[in-house]
Amino acid sequence: MGNAVDIVAERETHMTVRVWRGQGDQGRYESFEVPERENQTVLDVVTWIQQNADPSLSYRYACRVGMCGSCAMTVNGKPRWTCRTHVQKVLDGGILEIAPLRNMPVIKDLAADMSGFFDKWVAAEGVFHPTATRTDEIPKIDPREERRVEIDNAIECINCGICYAACDVVAANPDYLGPAALNRAWTLVNDQKDGARDARLAAVSGGGGCHNCHSQQGCVQHCPNDLNPTASIAGLKRETAKSFFKWRR
Amino acid sequence: MLDLRLYMLQRITAILMAPLVLTHIAVMVYAIQGGLSAAEILGRTQGSLGWAAFYGLFVAAVSVHAAIGLRAILHEMAGLRGTGLAIFTWAAGLGLFAMGARAVYAVTAA
Amino acid sequence: MQIERHDTDILILGTGGAGLFAALHAQQAAPEQKITIAVKGLIGKCGCTRMVQGGYNVAVGTGDSVERHFMDTIKGGKWLPDQDMAWKLCKTAVERITELENEIGCFFDRNPDGTLHQKAFAGQTADRTVHKGDLTGIEIISRLMEQVLARPVEKLEEHRAIGLIPAKGGEGLAGVLFIDMRRGAFRFVRAKTVLMATGGGPTMYRYHTPSGDKTMDGLAMALRLGLPLRDMEMVQFHPTGLLAGLGTRMTGTVLEEGLRGAGGYLLNGDGQRFMFDYDDHGERATRDVVSRGMYAEMRAGRTTPNGGVYISMAHLGPDKVASQFKGMVKRCADCGFDLAGGRVEVVPTAHYFMGGVVVDPETRTAIPGLYVAGEDAGGAHGSNRLGGNGVANSTVYGGVAGDVMAADARAMTSLRTPDEAVLEAEIARARHPLTRKAQPIQPLREALMDAMWEDVGVLRDAEGLKRGAARVAEIGAELKEIGVADDNLAFNLTWHDWLNLQSLVEISDVIARAALWRENSRGAHYREDFPETGDLESSYFTVARQVDGETEVTREAVEFSIVRPGETLLKEDEAETLVAAQ
Amino acid sequence: MSLARTHRSHPLWYAYALHRVSGLLLALFLPLHFWVLSFALTDPARLDGFLHWADLPAVKLAEFGLVFLLAVHMFGGLRLIALEFLPWSGRQKAYAAAAAALAFLVAGLFLLRAV
Incomplete structure (x- = not known):
């Protein structure tokens, strides 16, 4: 029963958790004392506050095991997936500061509006364009082929928005498509099954395109799945550069 | 803000300038010993078509490169966009080029 | 009570494999119809298809056949599946996997010769499961999500369905009542056709694997509407849920099947292996058998500090485990556990709900205008779902629903008028x-x-x-x-x-x-x-329905429409199993 | 919140910051540089004046700074060009450090020759 948990909790030490509260542009940090437990993620801390201290706290989560990318927040200044961030790894002097993800509008408290992130995913042509139908054979593709390896290195993105939040170019340039969308575009540029390569290269070459990236590599630094969007964006820069000379011929 | 065309211009000028910068630094390191004098510098450069071409190219490249770099900074840090940004970029590029060309002429004209 | 009203033609609840496929197929089949997709969380992030690790069962290559896949599904379901649904699942999966590869843009793991790589899960007699590493669901849902996001489909995110509203006079479904969660406001959406693809998800158990948003909302709405629900006793437990104590959401999340398959040991609190006391296959027995063995051991009190048992992989070589189960080892490490070299506490965990709304193979329900696909629908799996059949079921029947709804919506000229009394009652229920x-x-x-x-x-x-x-x-x-x-x-x-x-x-x-x-x-x-x-001959399935606020359960005989117990669709000279013995 | 606790607290962000700041300062220095050199044509004595002024130790230190900015912007830029146009290398942090060190070396050489 829940009571048993609380009794154990009383004997434990507490941490101070500062949580951003507010709607839209208005907000402030509020402090909570939360019991420390041996097995405890940042999401567990947020959940504890909502269930035990302030029922009005808003946040978002779904799968709780790092697959859906719903629960990313700013934890002690850095964007992280909260469901798989153990508190002990990020606790700084007994303090945890939790804020919504950067570079996205806040809906309420810790829940950010990700729609712009996904709009840019589509704007970067992060969408497969088929060249075959369901009645054709599944193509034989050598998994060791160079372009496939390139895709494999970049495909396991869960669109959690952490790279987007870690990117200063996104913060400074509202048109910039951002690391995740461009990373996806790069996998498609390499996809031998895809039929929209030129359109995609054009889509990532505009005013908000891959060329705005300054290779700060905050995306690489913070991606929870160890992906490298900077390398993908560099790939796009290379391919568009090639097409630059082709178009000029 | 930075599209493919501007990006390519900036990267091409960068690659172009790498050897120019190295040479420029080498000359500085060489020339600085024992102090600088106008006569020493001008004796080397005046009437030299080679130095005129070298610094002419350098000035042209740096004008483009710096104008695009400043454009990025102004957009990202001051939020300047659209026509204002375009006017600034051209002004910065042309201004730098005009001043640079005058300087190159000054030190290389016979 | 102030509510916002909104009309569409085709309304889809849920954005797992079923919901997204339905939206895509409906949009392809009837682009002139207005399509709306509503979800409790964010599009593509809610639902359990995304969480699929193992893969997708489909009879392509490796000597496999639809008949063999079907027989495995029937036997795995202990002769309780609705055979027409199981057959359609196995048959259509072949087209669906090709669609996923060729039209949606998924890329599943290949053999060195470029053909699809397939492996066999427990209960399968062929190497059948197509996969993308151990993150198959992410590949499928991410690609589907992109397709849907890029199309003219109206998106209602963080819209929670709370009531299926019948038409006045009861001739069908009029629409769905939602709470717009971001604003906390009620919204009623009328539609010609509504797909319920909210997913089951037995999260009412102490230990459970599904996504946190899954709380049986769909089945509860269907129950209140008076629809019959079948096989509701059938809750699949996965043997190895992570046990990290009561205060964490990590507890219950699944550690993959392959750990046992690779030779992992289950140890009780005393450090002893125990599965051979329960079954000759030891740890490699099927999910239900292992879950029962573990539960019995726990009930006997031979437990770990948190009340479960241990899984231990270290004897296989920590380095080997770390490379073979990279994702799992990292997940455990993020949460403070050493899966490769140490022992991790595990517990059986409620994983999948075989029961659901009674539907026909076209996803139609007893109420015109309402369609159900995915984990909300009962019948295809019977008493037990084979690993790899879940995502196949969601994508197959989601697509079917999209096609059928598009055709049915086209045939309708007007929207139904809602029963305002039910609408008011549902609002009152939510406001209670x-x-x-x-x-x-x-x-x-x-x-x-x-x-x-x-x-x-x-x-x-x-x-x-x-x-x-x-x-x-x-x-x-x-x-x-x-x-x-x-x-x-x-x-x-x-x-x-x-x-x-x-x-x-x-x-x-x-x-x-x-x-x-x-x-x-x-x-x-x-x-x-x-x-x-x-x-087996007199097999029955349970049907529950709510009548005048009371739940009644009845039994109905299983119809062996394709194959009877003791029979098989396999030819006489076909091998019992094509899977090489391990 | 201190810089050490933000998404920016990693070496490659500092490398970016150095590249931007050095570029900006060089761009601001350029007009001055051009202006002074143009005296060769209009007022050679004034140019000599500037050059003698440059013998002051403080000015030499400032020149050391300018050479460092130029070198670090060039080496850092070469790192970025390599990142963008050559196959990816996992040693970005090492390269960034090397660019800074090399620039320091070049500027140091200049300073040693100057004094």
Whole structure:
């Protein structure tokens, strides 16, 4: 029963958790004392506050095991997936500061509006364009082929928005498509099954395109799945550069 | 803000300038010993078509490169966009080029 | 009560494999119809298809056939599946996997010669499971999501469906009542056709794997609408859920099947292997058998500090484990556990719900205008779902629903007029906690999880089931007295916790009752007082429906429309299994 | 919140910051540089004046700074060009450090020759 948990909790030490509260542009940090437990993620801390201290706290989560990318927040200044961030790894002097993800509008408290992130995913042509139908054979593709390896290195993105939040170019340039969308575009540029390569290269070459990236590599630094969007964006820069000379011929 | 065309211009000028910068630094390191004098510098450069071409190219490249770099900074840090940004970029590029060309002429004209 | 009203042609609830496929197919089949997709969380992020690790069962290559896939599905389901649904699942999966590869842009793992790589899960007689590493679901859902995001489909994110509203006069479904969660406002959406693809997800158990948003809302809505629900006693437990204590959401999340397949040991609290005491296959026995062995060991008190057992991989070589199960090892490490070199506490965990709304193979229900696909629909799996058949089911029937709804919507000229009384009643139901004094909800949720785990869980008997049903009823009554502060309803998770618990209580009651009705042991359902399988020829399935506010359970005979017990669709000269012995 | 606790607290962000700041300062210095050199044409004595002024130790230190900015912007830029146009290398942090060190070396050489 829940009571048993609380009794154990009383004997434990507490941490101070500062949580951003507010709607839209208005907000402030509020402090909570939360019991420390041996097995405890940042999401567990947020959940504890909502269930035990302030029922009005808003946040978002779904799968709780790092697959859906719903629960990313700013934890002690850095964007992280909260469901798989153990508190002990990020606790700084007994303090945890939790804020919504950067570079996205806040809906309420810790829940950010990700729609712009996904709009840019589509704007970067992060969408497969088929060249075959369901009645054709599944193509034989050598998994060791160079372009496939390139895709494999970049495909396991869960669109959690952490790279987007870690990117200063996104913060400074509202048109910039951002690391995740461009990373996806790069996998498609390499996809031998895809039929929209030129359109995609054009889509990532505009005013908000891959060329705005300054290779700060905050995306690489913070991606929870160890992906490298900077390398993908560099790939796009290379391919568009090639097409630059082709178009000029 | 930075599209493919501007990006390519900036990267091409960068690659172009790498050897120019190295040479420029080498000359500085060489020339600085024992102090600088106008006569020493001008004796080397005046009437030299080679130095005129070298610094002419350098000035042209740096004008483009710096104008695009400043454009990025102004957009990202001051939020300047659209026509204002375009006017600034051209002004910065042309201004730098005009001043640079005058300087190159000054030190290389016979 | 102020509600916003909104019209569309085709309305889809849920964005897992079923919901997204339905949206895509409907949009392709009837681009002139207005299509709306609504989801409790964010598009593509809610739902359990995304969480699929293992893969997708489909009979392509490796000497496999649709007949063989079908026979495995029927035998795995212990002769309870609706055979027409199981057949359509196996047959259409072939087209669907090709569609996923060629039209949606998925790329599944290949053999060195470029053909699809397929492996065999427990209960399969061919290497059948197509996969993308051990993150198959992410590949499928991410690609589907992109397709749907890029199309003219209206998106209602963080819109929670709370009531299926019938037409005035009862000639069909008029629409769906939602809470716009971001604003805390009610919204009623009328549609010609509605797909319910909200997913099942047995999260009413102490230990459970599904995504946190899954709380049986769909089945609870269907129940209130009077629809028949079948196989409601069939809850699949996965043997190896992570056990990290009560205070963390990590507890219950699944550690993959392959750990046992690769030779991992299960050890009790005394450090002894125990599975061979229960089954000759030891740790490699099927999910249900291992879950029961673990549960029995735990009940006997030979447990770890947190009350489970250990999984131990270290004897296989920590480096080998770390490379072979990279994702799992990293996941455990993120949470502070050493899977490769140490022992990790595990516990059986409620994983999948085989039961669901009675539908026909076209996804139609007893109510015109309402369609059900995915985990919300019952029938295809019978008493047990084979690993890899879940995502196949969602994508196959989601696509079918999209096609069928598009055609049906085209044939309709107007929207149905809703029964305003039901609409008002559903709003009142949702607002009920706002009229009571605010109190903590979590203790009741904990109580429900304990009741279901202890009395309606892995091992069942009549006494326990009756006690469980009584406990659930009591929790339901207490919930009615618990309130939620109504000062700010925008993104008010606590209000939704209340509504979630309400759905879980309603369906928990049905599970307990259906389990009491099944007086034999089949697949996931195990009665200690009726341990025998029972006569296969006279197999029946349970059907529960709500009549005048009371849940009634009946039994219906399984129709062996394609194959009878003792028969097979395989030809005489075909091998029993094509899988090389391990 | 201190810089050490933000998304920016990693070496490659500092490398970016150095590249931007050095570029900006060089761009601001350029007009001055051009202006002074143009005296060769209009007022050679004034140019000599500037050059003698440059013998002051403080000015030499400032010149050391300018050479460092130029070198670090060039080496850092070469690192970025390599990142963008050559196959990816996992040693970005090492390269960034090397660019800074090399620039320091070049500027140091200049300073040693100057004094």
